[in-house]
Amino acid sequence: MLKKYALLLGAVLALAWSSTYASPEDDRMAFENYFTTKFPGVPLNDFKNGIYSVDPVARADWEQIEEFPPYELAVDAGEAEYNKPFANGKSYSDCFGDGAVRGQYPYWDGERKEVITLELAINECRTSNGEKPLKWNKGKIAELSAYMSYISRGQTVDVKIPEDDPEALAAYERGKQFYYTKRGQLNFSCFDCHGTGAGKGVRLEKLSPALGHATHWPVYRSKWGAIGTLHRRFGGCNRQVRAKNFKSQGQEYRELEYFLTYMSNGQEFNGPGARR
């Protein structure tokens, strides 16, 4: 009886929700509004600091850590790698110029009909110059991305969804659906934790708001003891709810990054970051 009622309620809700079209920009404004309403004390430009924007106690520790940033070594290693010529005599600068290009990613490639992320572009730069691709989640690729993010600090997140290409919008919509869909044995959507649950505690650990989630990658995580990429984090959050994670830099996670970064349009790129 109750079950039927709940199902019916769900169907009615879903119908009401889907009956009006929301553009990506409508989505983004509602998203931003959701978090600024939920955290009225947090300035809009502070959400890029993740959990530290809403947890003053953890923030004090973090500010101390940032005095001797744990990602510094990775940035240095990334710089050295960036300037090392490939076997064919060319180098990353032939693909990325001075390397301060964080603000251009992710973007929709209208010819290839797919989302291009910074890490994907780094590996494609390598393979097109006869070098082996790097592993996606950590190590050299994260160091390169850390260096490039570091020298791009202050660029504004400005992801575009070309209006003349319905396939770009479809990719965005798939990323969005992914974000709100419950998965895994524990039955959580990303938004269940980083929206509904944002700012609330899971024991000692609080959950960070999703606004600003894509601004500060890669991240040096104390738990990893190393620097890692955004897709590594996606995989961890999927597995944590006992869902099978998807391939790093596969279609699902790139479209998820496309959606999630779009939601942070207007925020500032401030990577690499340091997190617990």
Next chain:
Amino acid sequence: MKKYVMSSLLALSFAVAGTSLAGDEFEAAWQAADDKRKEAASMKSEWRDTKKMLDKAKQVAEKGDMDAAMTLVAMAHEQAADGIAQAEREAVMWITRVPR
């Protein structure tokens, strides 16, 4: 004597047939569970441990513990089916969580 050999041969062949029957049954159940898992995956709703259970079931079956192996297969099958049901619920529900 001859009779005794005959009957023990017969018993042996029954026993062999018996294990391969259990083996066939296991293979079929395993395949069905793995197909379900792939169906869940195609709906982007595979769970973390389902494949692990199926791998483990193979190992356990090779060691001859068919009961334990079949239990693992049944658990994996149920996980895959639950993942599919979850994806079907979510195909309708996800949009109700989008802030407006």
Next chain:
Amino acid sequence: MIKKTLMVLSLAIAMTLGSFGGGIALADEEAVNQGKSVAFNRQKGNCLSCHMMDDGDQPGTQGPPLVAMKLRFPDRENLRSRIYNPLEFNPNTIMPPFGLHNILSDEEIDAIVEYLYTL
């Protein structure tokens, strides 16, 4: 399998004893203890990550405090369903469907219900 048989057997014994009075209290206490340990265990119920309950340390605040359960949930089946499949009551809830998704066994959920009625 053996475990299940034993459980059933001990349940049967407890019920027989119970009908003579006395014995049931003992069986209850065991269930209550088991229920508490399943509820607190991070790999099992992990209820504390969302609910304030009992003497649990550092509870989360996502769900309502679990207090006065007998008063608020006089119907045992109803309380059990809220743990077995909370989606029945709210398809958007963030509480995991512990029974529907086999996160906990039927026995473990029964034990938790037993325990919740002491709160």
